[in-house]
Amino acid sequence: MTAPSTDNLRVDGDRLWSTLTDTARFGATAKGGLCRLALSEEDAAVRRWFVSACEAAGCSVDVDELGTLFARRPGADPALAPIAIGSHLDTQPTGGRFDGILGVLAGLEIVRVLNDAGVVTRHPIEIIDWTNEEGARFAPAMLASGVFAGAFDADYARSRTDRDGVTFAAALAAIGFAGERPAGDHPLAAHFELHIEQGPVLEDAGTQIGVVIGVQGIRWMDVAVSGLACHAGTTPMALRRDALQGAARLAAAVDAVGRSEPGVSLSTIGIFQAHPGSRNTVPETISMSIDLRHPRAEGLDRMEADVRAAAATIAAELGVEIAIIPVWSSAPVVFAPACVGAVRAAVADLGYSHQDIVSGAGHDSVYISRVAPTGMIFIPCEDGISHNEAENITPAQARAGADVLLRAVLAFDAAP
Amino acid sequence: MTAPSTDNLRVDGDRLWSTLTDTARFGATAKGGLCRLALSEEDAAVRRWFVSACEAAGCSVDVDELGTLFARRPGADPALAPIAIGSHLDTQPTGGRFDGILGVLAGLEIVRVLNDAGVVTRHPIEIIDWTNEEGARFAPAMLASGVFAGAFDADYARSRTDRDGVTFAAALAAIGFAGERPAGDHPLAAHFELHIEQGPVLEDAGTQIGVVIGVQGIRWMDVAVSGLACHAGTTPMALRRDALQGAARLAAAVDAVGRSEPGVSLSTIGIFQAHPGSRNTVPETISMSIDLRHPRAEGLDRMEADVRAAAATIAAELGVEIAIIPVWSSAPVVFAPACVGAVRAAVADLGYSHQDIVSGAGHDSVYISRVAPTGMIFIPCEDGISHNEAENITPAQARAGADVLLRAVLAFDAAP
Numbered sequence: 001m002t003a004p005s006t007d008n009l010r011v012d013g014d015r016l017w018s019t020l021t022d023t024a025r026f027g028a029t030a031k032g033g034l035c036r037l038a039l040s041e042e043d044a045a046v047r048r049w050f051v052s053a054c055e056a057a058g059c060s061v062d063v064d065e066l067g068t069l070f071a072r073r074p075g076a077d078p079a080l081a082p083i084a085i086g087s088h089l090d091t092q093p094t095g096g097r098f099d100g101i102l103g104v105l106a107g108l109e110i111v112r113v114l115n116d117a118g119v120v121t122r123h124p125i126e127i128i129d130w131t132n133e134e135g136a137r138f139a140p141a142m143l144a145s146g147v148f149a150g151a152f153d154a155d156y157a158r159s160r161t162d163r164d165g166v167t168f169a170a171a172l173a174a175i176g177f178a179g180e181r182p183a184g185d186h187p188l189a190a191h192f193e194l195h196i197e198q199g200p201v202l203e204d205a206g207t208q209i210g211v212v213i214g215v216q217g218i219r220w221m222d223v224a225v226s227g228l229a230c231h232a233g234t235t236p237m238a239l240r241r242d243a244l245q246g247a248a249r250l251a252a253a254v255d256a257v258g259r260s261e262p263g264v265s266l267s268t269i270g271i272f273q274a275h276p277g278s279r280n281t282v283p284e285t286i287s288m289s290i291d292l293r294h295p296r297a298e299g300l301d302r303m304e305a306d307v308r309a310a311a312a313t314i315a316a317e318l319g320v321e322i323a324i325i326p327v328w329s330s331a332p333v334v335f336a337p338a339c340v341g342a343v344r345a346a347v348a349d350l351g352y353s354h355q356d357i358v359s360g361a362g363h364d365s366v367y368i369s370r371v372a373p374t375g376m377i378f379i380p381c382e383d384g385i386s387h388n389e390a391e392n393i394t395p396a397q398a399r400a401g402a403d404v405l406l407r408a409v410l411a412f413d414a415a416p
Numbered sequence: 417m418t419a420p421s422t423d424n425l426r427v428d429g430d431r432l433w434s435t436l437t438d439t440a441r442f443g444a445t446a447k448g449g450l451c452r453l454a455l456s457e458e459d460a461a462v463r464r465w466f467v468s469a470c471e472a473a474g475c476s477v478d479v480d481e482l483g484t485l486f487a488r489r490p491g492a493d494p495a496l497a498p499i500a501i502g503s504h505l506d507t508q509p510t511g512g513r514f515d516g517i518l519g520v521l522a523g524l525e526i527v528r529v530l531n532d533a534g535v536v537t538r539h540p541i542e543i544i545d546w547t548n549e550e551g552a553r554f555a556p557a558m559l560a561s562g563v564f565a566g567a568f569d570a571d572y573a574r575s576r577t578d579r580d581g582v583t584f585a586a587a588l589a590a591i592g593f594a595g596e597r598p599a600g601d602h603p604l605a606a607h608f609e610l611h612i613e614q615g616p617v618l619e620d621a622g623t624q625i626g627v628v629i630g631v632q633g634i635r636w637m638d639v640a641v642s643g644l645a646c647h648a649g650t651t652p653m654a655l656r657r658d659a660l661q662g663a664a665r666l667a668a669a670v671d672a673v674g675r676s677e678p679g680v681s682l683s684t685i686g687i688f689q690a691h692p693g694s695r696n697t698v699p700e701t702i703s704m705s706i707d708l709r710h711p712r713a714e715g716l717d718r719m720e721a722d723v724r725a726a727a728a729t730i731a732a733e734l735g736v737e738i739a740i741i742p743v744w745s746s747a748p749v750v751f752a753p754a755c756v757g758a759v760r761a762a763v764a765d766l767g768y769s770h771q772d773i774v775s776g777a778g779h780d781s782v783y784i785s786r787v788a789p790t791g792m793i794f795i796p797c798e799d800g801i802s803h804n805e806a807e808n809i810t811p812a813q814a815r816a817g818a819d820v821l822l823r824a825v826l827a828f829d830a831a832p
Contacts, residue, residue, distance in 0.1 A: 199651055248663075271690060274689070
């Protein structure tokens, strides 16, 4: 590949948009969204279309033991591992038309435009459709990419069941997409994923492209605030040990911790329930959840320490007990500098407004980053709405994202 | 009656305590409390004992159409209405030995001590056992005193059913205590009630007697705080409209309103629930209750206005909506100066430590205050606990309360 031949290479935005809208017939819902649960008939239909479209674009298509599809466009150097462009074609039960799908179909568009221009890359290019990213039919989410990266084993994945008791293995066999190739059988030179943001940050800032630098870490905790139930009419304020007031103060402290690094740290209390829940009884106990997020482990450590310090102060002030129990955590992911750099260079070349962003949601790239240099590109989505039939983007946003993806892949391919 | 003959008159504390403990056999529970539901066999048993004890003390006992017992000791002036000493002998299902019972049995002790001393009062004295004060078997509470005062009519009371579908009328007939006399057929010169505080104020202050100046008013409100549900991982703090944080701030404001007049104003949030209640979703809506209490209507007005002003400020700050809907209220009661004055004079004469107090709970005196000058006397109870088998007082506390009651009745009787 030589630089002059690709500097002005752009995707065909109209063709990409047509592909996105045409294939939205597979699992289309009345409200304009998609219901394309993993390994369903609708998923099978889009897979059959995808295989034939990739083969028509000159790719060889392979399928692994978990149904993940790998469509390969050969490269010039047979010793190099492929540069993957991966995401997923499955959706939530009332999902949108772009979550995951954009990342796979942009891969197809890139192969098509490379074909049209007669470009031969050094590395093979692999478009990947990871099976069961959503986790909506078979929990957990990101199942096939998790197996590929060694987070789960394949038998675990095959034994997952949907709500009707159908196993992943049975559903995979039923649609005819169980391959022979073991999951994770080959190295990837890199993994790039174009995705809608699924949040409001880029739209709110009026930014066209998000350069995803990593995935935030998460800590989930259960909190029990215990005081003394007493009569609302006969117990003076000064003699109360009011669990609800303790919890309300802790909620404010958790909010302050979330706001401590604007645009970086996040905190959420999603569950909050008072017991016994009687109008004229001061609550004895509050059950609440805390969700803390930060791109760096030391940030999470600091946030958790601040929450615990606030809890100790509040407990002493109000005479209540506050127990904070960790229930789950996910370590932060920092994407590979080579991939992030390729995305950053691509955006700069193309002149799109851009900003660094940390992914708040899980993606196949989170697991794949364990086994391959990984980068992601975000584009805005309307009102930040996703996992919803109203999920929407514009053709220009899709084209911009795909152009950045194309140039990032080419930049990575060209790097020494 | 002449002053010299009663200045040194005191109840017989041992006799009062024996009466309290002996009659605790009617409905005794294994844990040392009482289960003496209104119009039950246990209630019938204590009623039979009470009638015979009053008759033995020279009283004539009458019963009204709702089973309320009136035990009358004649006075010197047949033109005067009786001074009533009333409370109730029924209990909660796991109730204590003193709530209500102390007020009735102290009346009996007073009649006995007046007999022993040969004192003839100007007014008749009536000891009253009001039917179904607790409301534990037949809702609402304070049913017979409510009918006496015109708050309900007698047919309404008779039609109330317990959880087995038995009507008040049927239960009353079954125990043989349905009288002919209409409820509320005769005026009362005054109504005095000695009661345990059922809260921690007096014990906490180390005060022997509470001079009850009235009953606080209550306002109940339902609150809905509405924001926007969004993803805990992808929505920056600055772009959230977090219903939970709005509700937590409102809870703090409600607490501050409750603390605005220490020892006077009260506020409680007993119900607080987040929806949808998912750990990684910012809550869309919070449902909560507010209970405001104050002895004066203007105090309640000010508290409610402060809560509404805080809600408006919080709603604007956080971009949430806060709807506050009144659901029930009870106007404050101010007891008659003549009765409160008689209690105050009695305490001063006897030298007990005392303080003014506003009742936080409902009592028969609340209704009776609508139709007769009314006063109440509180004594401390252990740890402020009531409606519980662990409810407890000391013999000295019972005696002190009964002595104050005796002297208040005599003071009222002697007043011009």
